[in-house]
């Protein structure tokens with residue numbers, strides 16, 4: 289039986305980032321992925337690296353993660369398509385402008401730049417925005433990456449630091465033990481479950497569930513879009529746990545296409561496209577950007593965010609020797625690196641760079657909820 293310091297289950301962006309950080313800390317790491325690197329939620333999402341400033345714990349984690357991505361960015365290969373697009377939070381009326389003002393204070397508290405734009409300033413910067421836009425908030429520090437290439441790159445770096453990657457499906461984890469489908473077993477000082485929304489397959493009582501989202505990729509658009517454009521109601525809708533919601537979220541791709549999102553719904557693992565939801569998403573988009581009434585959709589798909597009831601990821605030791613880094617919902621691309629750093633600090637018994645208590649692995653377990 290082979291023995292490792294750490295065996296990580298799951299080769300999405302969270303697993304590969306964790307492999308890199310733990311290898312750099314000197315652990316002998318094995319990463320196990322059942323299908324292909326980045327093939328889960330990592331491939332299905334948008335790749336917006338954003339500060340989520342409205343929730344104090346997530347604000348700290350996203351801002352910290354953003355700073356780590358920025359440190360990595362100069363050595364990132366071109367195919368990761370890092371672009372410092374910034375985000376424009378669009379307001380439709382004076383009430384939403386008030387929300388923009390209060391959000392700008394949250395950015396200021398975090399030491400992040402943000403500025404209020406009037407409707408005409410917004411249209412000057414983003415001519416695709418229609419006359420209904422009252423203004424909004426520009427957050428220049430946010431960025432966009434190509435998720436699957438970033439995931440592969442993190443894995444490549446982890447391998448350079450001594451990590452090993454194997455393609456095999458894990459059937460169970462236990463203290464110091466990982467069992468593969470087919471019967472092989474391996475031992476490890478630490479086992480880390482980074483299986484995204486599939487994590488409860490391995491840790492039965494873990495409160496993570498798939499939260500489906502629809503995305504549309506368009507044909508190339510004639511008016512260039514420079515920033516990620518999101519409606520101001522997005523943060524409330526994404527943190528809320530109500531049944532389903534649709535919020536405007538438009539991302540310019542390097543190809544000149546637009547990625548249009550997004551929806552949130554609990555539908556188990558059904559990949560089926562709900563055309564009513566897509567139609568709502570498109571109506572909302574046209575409300576903000578009327579010329580997109582004429583754009584063609586090239587492809588529509590659904591993906592599954594790993595969702596946790598209190599909206600915060602689970603980062604830490606779940607039971608003796610069994611660790612979790614999962615449940616990142618719609619912020620897992622952003623938070624992959626910050627959570628990897630926290631996990632590594634906890635495993636090496638060092639104080640994490642930011643307070644990690646809110647992400648404690650014991651807080652949300654069926655039958656032993658700590659509130």
Ligand SMILES: Cc1cc2nc3c(=O)[nH]c(=O)nc-3n(C[C@H](O)[C@H](O)[C@H](O)COP(=O)(O)OP(=O)(O)OC[C@H]3O[C@@H](n4cnc5c(N)ncnc54)[C@H](O)[C@@H]3O)c2cc1C
Nearest residue numbers: 298300302322328329330333334336458484591620621622
């Ligand atoms: C529509 C949509 C839009 C999004 N937009 C953004 C965004 O703009 N910005 C952002 O930060 N985040 C975004 N996200 C969220 C982000 O994609 C996820 O939070 C993130 O990808 C989660 O990564 P992960 O590595 O935890 O999970 P995954 O990427 O799902 O990886 C888990 C891996 O574990 C493997 N696995 C599972 N079970 C086993 C097993 N038994 N044995 C071996 N391997 C196993 C899977 O094959 C998979 O590769 C979005 C998500 C969606 C769906």
